[in-house]
Amino acid sequence: MDIINNECKDWDVIRLTPEKDRYNIYSRHLKDKFGGKVYKLPVNLPGTCPNRDGSAGTGGCIFCDKAGSGFQCLPNTLSVQKQIEENREYFKKRFNAQKFIIYFQAFTNTYMPFTVFRENILSACSADVVGISVSTRPDCINDRYLDFLNEIKKEKGLAIDLELGLQTVNYHTLRKINRGHTLAEFIDAVIRIHRRGLEVCAHLIVNLPWDDLHDVVENAKVLSALGVRYVKLHSLYVVENTILGDMYKRGEFAVMPLESYVQSVVLFLEHLDPRIVVQRLVGKGPAEDLLFSNWGTSWWKVKQMIEESLEERNTRQGRRFDYLNGSALLRGGFPEY
């Protein structure tokens, strides 16, 4: 099956990175797709992950705190409806927001009984909701859940994506960070999600200390070859009371300098298919218990540095997207980074 030409008909509305943009910016994509500004409303459900509860390991990912990466959400003791209502009111008042994507953010949102999952998704559907984004793990993608999402997509006319935590394509690093799955599960999940006409957002940490620039490039190449719709980049943050936090305090690894992060993201973008929409260039760490986050500066400053670097180098997303469709026949040698 040609994954690019899959059932995802919406792919056709994706345009190449516009000339004036150095990369395919998410906010612009949302405006094009939905005809106006769209805001994401996060929902935080109580939950766990198979690499926490013993099914695929214990302890969770070595960087993950007790909130399961849901630190920007409302408390998970509130119902789905209540969280949506409160967040909706906030965005309406502050930004005059009219259209929303409901974002199931924390933990593994398909790692629960089907009836609970179904109820959560149905609670998210209302007239001003144009899409649903479900954050989960590649090893928790079950066809029954995908079939249901596909039905909802057709019935309600929603854009639905599964946000898959991958972090890196380097399966040795995946072991090191205790993900509890390998690259193969990610590939399998993407193929099955695409077969259902749903979209994929891949989540990556570009500066994992055990990856080098070849891994950064391979991340871009694998996502491009699989034809995912969105990518979300994170910089590594280090939090107290995590395995990574303990390693950091013992001096077992060093976080790469900020300039190297900027260089890595630029290299990643250059190799990324220009049709893939970039949701984020850098992440935010939690407000509390931080040992390291974004080199002591703000996330928007890091984003600005990446954008300036793209300008200075006069480069853009997809400039080195020249490796698919047998292009090795046309190109001499294998590049070093």
Ligand code: SF4
């Ligand atoms: S899968 Fe996600 S929520 Fe679960 S331990 Fe890893 S990063 Fe945390």
